[in-house]
């Protein structure tokens with residue numbers, strides 16, 4: 001059994017489901033710290049406060065849209081402004097900029113950080129991230145519905161935008177507010193269904209073992225760390241950041257950025273869902289707009305794949321945000337390495353079947369080779 005696979009086993013089976021801000025998440029942090037400690041690295045565990053689920057903020061936003069529809073017939077103007085406010089909040093939260101979630105109750109999570117200094121004077125810095133928490137399951141991740149995840153998400157955005165647009169017409173033109181309100185009702189109904197799905201997720205969803213998402217990424221991070229401490233890079237300083245509370249809203253990556261404010265020329269390689277399917281370099285990320293990955297890192301990945309004979313794909317990722325999205329949205333030269341099935345989906349994504357037995361050790365090894373290859377190419 002490869003050491004990387006053993007890490008996946010430890011995280012996803014021995015520790016098990018690692019919900020954001022839970023005791024199991026803390027245990028996983030402790031495991032990662034112990035493993036990195038074996039390489040005698042300079043280690044830090046940094047606590048931060050985070051929401052424990054993304055359902056709360058998005059549920060609240062859905063509720064604001066519903067309240068806007070309820071007050072609109074008697075008070076169109078406040079109804080319109082409330083819907084507009086909710087839409088702005090939705091766009092910000094979906095783009096890794098916390099807005100309403102700042103007001104929600106928080107729990108504790110932590111990042112585990114390790115520095116691997118360069119052998120001589122460093123001239124560049126690289127951050128490698130991988131989250132170790134696992135998500136709660138939800139109906140829209142079920143095998144039947146997950147194929148339409150993006151479509152239903154975009155429908156939701158469409159419903160929200162339409163509600164705002166129709167109420168704006170009522171406020172700023174002489175069209176009948178009553179008619180426009182009737183027209184908005186299908187949109188409001190769709191938003192209500194989304195709200196109920198989020199509520200169901202909190203009441204009936206279960207934390208997944210998170211073998212692929214993302215014990216696989218952490219396993220690759222730990223193996224890369226081991227090799228880099230044996231053979232450090234010459235002019236490149238590497239910081240490993242195992243993030244907590246990613247699944248509740250990329251909170252670990254945000255907390256790291258807030259505390260450390262790395263310079264804007266710091267490269268970032270994010271490892272997420274690497275255990276099953278085709279190893280892929282993500283060329284652009286974002287469910288609403290797409291933020292392009294660093295052209296330099298993409299081109300280095302291409303060279304490494306050719307030299308090491310790795311079967312590597314290049315594709316955009318248009319589902320939920322990753323730690324990589326956080327850095328891309330703030331204009332860091334970043335890239336996410338992931339793996340997808342034939343349909344371009346993450347196998348067993350946010351579902352109880354995200355188990356160790358489905359993780360392919362070959363995948364982890366290929367991803368490790370790719371990361372090491374990119375790092376060495378950066379130096380040459």
Ligand SMILES: [Zn+2]
Pocket residue numbers: 131213214272273
């Ligand atoms: Zn993930």
